[in-house]
Amino acid sequence: MACRISELVIEAADAERLAEFWSEVLGYVEIGRESDGSIEIGPPGTGFGGPQPTIVLSPNSEPRTGKVRLHIDVSATDRDQDAELERLLALGARPADVGQTGNESWHVLADPEGNVFCLLRDRLQPL
Known part of the structure; x- marks a missing residue:
């Protein structure tokens, strides 16, 4: 099980x-x-x-201290990565720097409270 x-x-x-x-x-x-x-x-x-x-x-x-060691990855279901990035930024996400090189296929973002998440390139089928 x-x-x-x-x-x-x-x-x-x-x-x-x-x-x-x-x-x-x-x-x-x-x-x-x-x-x-x-x-x-x-x-x-x-x-x-x-x-x-x-x-x-x-x-x-309480203020958060230290780096959170878990993050969420999301993938668009109905548009390409660039269009989804625009949508997420319009909702209040912002780019985040966690030491990436700039050559990644994903975008690192933060939600309105600074929780880091990644927008992956691959599109998934909706459930």
């Missing part, structure tokens, strides 16, 4: 703003809120336990 990733939890100074950002990036919808201010987003019509993991944006006002 094996495990599946069911949720990704991202601590956020502004959980509402990050939930909006990642919902737009991934085409997710809000599927729940907790009394602690956490917001869970996921694929429309499936939610927790579906084929894709949900994301929980968990409020945390």
